[in-house]
Each structure stands twice: as C-alpha cells, then as structure tokens.
Amino acid sequence: MPNSKASDLVMIDRRVTLKWLMGAMAAGQLAACGDGAKGVTWAEMEAIKAKGYGTDPDFNNTAAPWPLTMTQAELVAASSLADIILPADGDYPAPSKLGVPAFINEWVSAPYPDQHRDRVLIINGLAWLDQESRARSGAIFASADTAAQKALLDEIAYRDRVKPGLEKPAEFFSRFRSLTLGAYYTTPAGWTEIGYVGNQPGTGDYPGPTPEAAAHIRAVIEGMGLKYTAP
Amino acid sequence: MTPDEPHDAVVVGSGAGGAMAAWVLTRAGASVLMLEAGRDYSPDESPMLNMAMDAPLRGVGTPDKRFGYYDATVDGGWDMPGEPYTMAEGSEFMWWRSRMLGGRTNHWARNSFRMGPYDFKPRTRDGLGVDWPVTYDDMAPWYDKTEKLVGVYGSNDGLENHPNSGPGVLHTPPKFRVWETFLKAGGDAINIPVVAARRAILTKQIDERSPCYWASACGRGCSIGAAFQTTTSLIPWAKATGKLTIATGAMVYEVMLDATGKATGVRYIDKATGSHKEAKGRVVVVAASTGETARILLNSKPNGRSEGLANSSGQVGRNLMDTVGSNISAYFPQLEGRPRYNEDGAMGLHAYIPFWDYKRIQNGEVDTPRGYHVEIGGSFGDPGMGVGSGLDGYGSSLRADVKRRYGSRIGFTQRGEMIPNANSYCSIDTETKDKFGIPVLKFNFAWSDHELKQVKHFQTSMKELIDKLGGTLVSEPDEPAKAISKGGEIIHEVGTCRMGSDARESVTNQFGKTWDVDNLYLTDGSVFASKAHKNPTITIMALAMRSADNIATRLRTGEL
Secondary structure (H helix, E strand, O other): OOOHHHHHHHHHHHHHHHHHHHHHHHHOOOOOOOOHHHOOOOOOOOOOOOOOOOOOOOOOOOOOOOOOOOOHHHHHHHHHHHHHHOOOEOOEOOHHHHOHHHHHHHHHOOOOHHHHHHHHHHHHHHHHHHHHHHHHHOOOHHHOOHHHHHHHHOOOOOOOOOOOOOHHHHHHHHHHHHHHHHHHOOOHHHHHHHOOOOOOOOOOOOOOOOHHHHHHHHHHHHHOOOOOOOO | OOOOOOEEEEEEOOOHHHHHHHHHHHHOOOOEEEEOOOEOOOHHHOOOOOOHHHOHHHHOOOOOOOOOOOOOOOOEEOOOOOOOOEEOOOOOEOOOEEOEOOHHHHOOOOEOOOOOHHHHOHHHHHOOOOOOOOOHHHHHHHHHHHHHHHOOEOOOOOEOOEOOOOOOOOEOOOOOOHHHHHHHHHHHHOOOOOEEOOEOEOOOOEOOEOOOOOOOOHHHOOOOOOEOOHHHOHHHHHHHOOOEEEEOOEEEEEEEEOOOOOEEEEEEEEOOOOEEEEEEEEEEEEOOOHHHHHHHHHHOOHHHOOOOOOOOOOOOOOOOEOOEEEEEEEEOHHHOOOOOOOOOOOOOOOEEEOOOOHHHHHOOOOOOOOOEEEEEEOOOOOOOOOOOOOOOOOOHHHHHHHHHHOOOEEEEEEEEOEOOOOOOEEEEEEEEEOOOOOEEEEEEOOOOHHHHHHHHHHHHHHHHHHHHOOOEEOOOOOOHHHHOOOEOOOOOOEOOOOEOOOOOOOOEOOOOEEOOOOOEEEOOHHHOOOEOOOOOHHHHHHHHHHHHHHHHHHHHOOOO
16 A cells, blocks of 8 residues: 555654664663652643644645654653564564554644643653663663563553552553554554455445355354344 | 625525525526535545544544544534633533535435434324424425435335335445344344445445445545535535535624515625625525524524514524434454454445334333434444553453454444423523624533433343343443433534424424525524434435425515
C-alpha cells in the first residue's frame, strides 16, 4: 500500500531510537529528568497550549501539527517498555521498529483532554519506571537486564495481581499497553500478523465469507445445537 | 440568479429536508435560493482509503472532530467555538450542528428504517404522546419514491410494524458476515429476529452514482456516490436544472413577514463579510435542523410578538425528542480464532435486530410502551486504538491474545423511541448571544420512566441472546438511569415544531405548512409528532418530498 508518510515515520523512528538508546545508556539518564530520587507524585501537569488540527483539517497534510514534548530519556524508557510488551516475534518486529514510541510522543503531546489525561499518567509512569528500576538494580529501565525488567513489570502488568501500593504504576502500565497495542496493530505489519485484510475496494456483489470461514461458523453453530442459515 | 434577486422559494438548509425540498421544487420549474450556514463541501475531499495510521492520533475522535479525524463533518459538532447553547439547571443536552453544505447527510450511518403503522398513530395505540396527521398508508408511496430515488438496500421481511417496500424499490442487501450469521442462529433460537438492515447505500449503479465498493467508512463521505448524501445527489441534480442558487456561509436568523402576515423571505448574516442580508421568495422553506429551525422561529418576532413566529399554539420548541441509546458488548469464545477474510462489506450494518415484542406490549406483559431496534457491530476491521481493551499481561502471550480475540467481540447498540414529555424542550436564552449576536437556545431535557424501562428491556433481552451464544459481557451494564444516552447524544433530535391535525396543538399541518403563515413551510425533523425508534433521516426525506410536492402544486396554481 503506498504510504510515504507512514514509512518515513518508521525510518526516522528506527534511526533515532537507536541513537537515543545508545546515548541514554551511556549517560544513565532517567526519564524523571533527575528528580526521580524525590519520588514520583503523579502530579497534574500543565495543559499543552499548542493548536490542534482544527475543525476543518487539510487531508492532504495529515501530520499532527503540535510540537512533540517527550524528552530523550522518556522516549528511551517508552521504547524499551513497548518492546517488552510486544517482543519481536519471527516476522513481526518490535514496536520500536514500527514507530510506536514516536506515536506515543505524538499522543501525549496532543492538546486535547483525553490525551492530556494520558500524558499525566504516562510521563509520570515512565519516570516511576526508571526510578524504581534504578532503586532496585542500579540501572534505568532500558539498561536493566531482562530478568530485572520482568520482575518489575510482573508487579504491575496483571490486573488481578498488582502488588499492593503499586496501583498507580499498574494504571500507567495498562494505559501504555493499550496505546502500544493500538499503535502497533494499525500498521501494515500489525495487520499482517492479526489477519486484517480490508480496505480493498472491489467490484460486483460483496463476496461474503470465504468457503472456509462459512464452513467454520457452520460447524460452530451446529455444534451448539443451533440452526445455521447460509448467508 | 444571484442571492439578492427574489426567487420562487427560499430554502434554509441543505441537509436531508432542505435539499429534498430544493430538488422537488427546482424540478417542478421553481427558482430556488438555498441558504447554508456552513461552507461549500463535496465528498471529493474525502480521503476514502486513508488508514488510521495516516491520521493524527490514529484518527481517534477529539474535540475538533468528535467522530474521528476522517469524519466528513467540518466545522461542526456538539461544541462549536462562538456558537454556544445553554441548559436549564439539572438538564443535560448535547446539540449537534453540522455547518457545511449537505449538513449531517455527509456523515450519517445511512440506516434507513421506515416508520410503520403503529409509529404514525402512537396515541391511538397506547394513549401516550400524539398521533401524526398522516397514516402509514398516506406515507407509503412517498417512502417508495424516496427510497427509489435515494437507493436503499434491504429486504422485505413482512415483520410487524416494519413495512415492506414496494416491488423493485430496494437494492439487494450485502450478505451477512460470519458474526452476523452467528447472531442470527442465537436470535432464531429465542425468537429475536436478526434480519437484513436497510441502509441508504447502492448495491447497483443508478444514474451517475456507483454501487458500494465494499470499503471506506461511510462517515467520511462517499465520493463515488454509493452512500447517500445530498452533496452527491439532490444538490447537484437541483443545480443541473439551472434553477438552484446556493449561498453558503449564510447564517439565517429570522423570517420576514409583510403587513398581511405572509412570509416575504429571511434575514441572514453573510459570514464572509459580516453584513446582514435579506433573501426574498414567494414561499419560505425552513429546514435548518430541529434545533435551528425552532431557534429561527422563536427569534422571529413580527410586530413585536414575543412568542415568536408561527407559534400561536405555543408548541414551537416543545416536544423535543432524541433516540434512546445504550450499549452492551460481549466477547464470544466461539468466534475466537475464526478464519480471516475481508469483513469490511458495507462498513456498517448488514444485519440488525428490529423490534419484535409488540404483541407482549399489547397484552400488557411488558412494562415499557414503545420499542427499539438493535444495531450490531463486530468484524475484522482495522484493529484501531481499542484493540488492546480487556487484555492483560505482556510478552508473547499478549501477542497471542490479541490474535485470538480479534473479531470475537460484538457490540449491541439500542436505538429506541422516546415519548414527548413536558420537561423536554428548547427556548430562547435571552441572556446569551452567539458570535453573530443571535440569541441562543436553552435546553431543558429529561427522560421519563418509559425510556428507562425500555433500556432495561434491551439489557435483559441482549443478555439472553449473549448467553444463548455462550458470550461473556465485557462489563455488566449500568442501571438504566446511568446507561441511557444524554439527550442529543444520538443526534436524532426531532419534534420542536410538530405537525398535527389541530392548529391549537401543533405548529404545522400534514404538509409542513405552518398553521399561522400560509407560505412558510418546515421540512426537517422539527415537524415529527413522535420519535419512533427508526432513524429519522429517511422519514425526513419522505415528508420533505411530500411537502415540497404540495408547495410545487400551490406555486403552479398561483395560490402562493
């Protein structure tokens, strides 16, 4: 599918993410911008005042008009976290290879109320992640070893076994996971993996289910003791 | 002609009602000036095949574009800068405006369910609300003409209060998709019908409009003309007669009368220059939307009459109704991991659940008097920002969960009838003006127990259907008072200038002619006497066609 904008985004993101990662690991930067030691308060943040795309946007120029606001350290943490949420698997690349951290930056930098709520959660959450990681293993999240990263995430990633006291980090993780999945599965690689094959204009009647899909649902319906009606 | 010259008819609004009136009148040889408050628009602007990933924020809705980045609505929404409305204390109402040529028809869902015999005579049936001054039999030929013109797919199932269309009227509906066939199997087992939906979408070529090509969300606007909107049909057809003049950016605020009480035209603000202008015609047709039409009449104060124009009945602004809305979603393990194929189809309903419980209502076995239908949504669509909802954990198991769950969730959306009540109306807020200096509307709105009980009926019935199919609720629905939509949220508001057979209790006669002003007609949703559960647009168009036919006859005979 021709899509210059999306592929540009992927290229830029891949190159820049690698650079950030190397730089940040060398410097041991924290997403908390150095105040992590004081603890993350999940404090409200000032609303972004940039202009949105307006009520009549130009569809020939669909780039988000607002400035991106995440720091390099935050992007490094976001990149690392996204790649643990959906690790590369065979043909399917890691989220950082598909522009997911850049998308999260676009999202939390947007001048709209829903995105502002996410920004407060995510920027504070990334700071918490680095602070907690450093307190436990001496390394920011992105440069901690895999076992240490997972040990930390296991305390916040499962809704029925959140470690008491970590409810806010768990809320952050849940929201970050949603954004990561949404961003990832709306890319061509995500479509291929999940099996989305739409957006293909055709002629003639809508073909309906393939014979395989029809046979499958027929078996399901009849297996439940219900009556199947061919579409 | 130019907007400054007198026309046979001045039509305010370019949506379903205004464009239909303009087309009928121009076709009958009348010169028509159409005034539209928004900008010129054509769905040629629509990025029909863009994906979510090409849009900011993957295209999700924002205050700038409530239905997402690609939605056809430009310069519209529930909240518009400089164009406020107010609400009485304790009332909540959301007033959607669509300031663009074609109005809301550019983005509507195209769901086109005819009203039936019960819907036109609700008071006769259960003693609530009022009857319409027309019967279903009066309207049936107009529905046929409208559906044939518009192009509606669907099937004739002969269901109670869901009338068949005439022979050859409907286009063949698209095949059910897997999840719709699945729902039908469950519905059949517990006597809840799942039948072909009716939508204003072509499945065969008519005139210059192409049939659906089975992709592209209809709400973006349809540049191939398959999904009906006035900007690809009625407006260009009316233009082609050479009889239509369109002025966009024309914000109408009052109707002018002469000394004999006849309408002479309207006053409007030319938004480009800020100047006040007059448009003159032998007949004035207002189809500015249910809220805006009432506002124009209430703000027109001929000879200092404080109640506004055409309001001797006191009914202008009253009887405000919207569709009853609520939602339930469920996951169906039986649909997990099913074989993939292209389920875009017509990008909306192929099937739906029409109301089925009329007999039990009549027998007094159900505690809610009026019905609803259920719009259903599932499919292997572009996964979108909601793909991760309900999932847990991380890592390769999460990848597997995303794949397993894809296409196994179905949403059930209630669309129900509201009965007019004394607590739901709009009036002029004399304290507040918009950026043009026009006094704004103030809304009062309240659901009654009838609607809340209807939500309960929906919840109970859908849970039974979900259960029959082994589904699990995404979450237990809220109590009806919390689950029900806000007034105006479903954007089906109607009723503020209802038609009737008695001038003391209604604003217009059966042809949308105001009782008080012989050459002033209303042809939008404001004239609805009741708000059946059926989406209003197809009925707005059928009524507008009938009313405009009446106007054309009277213009021809010199009566107007």
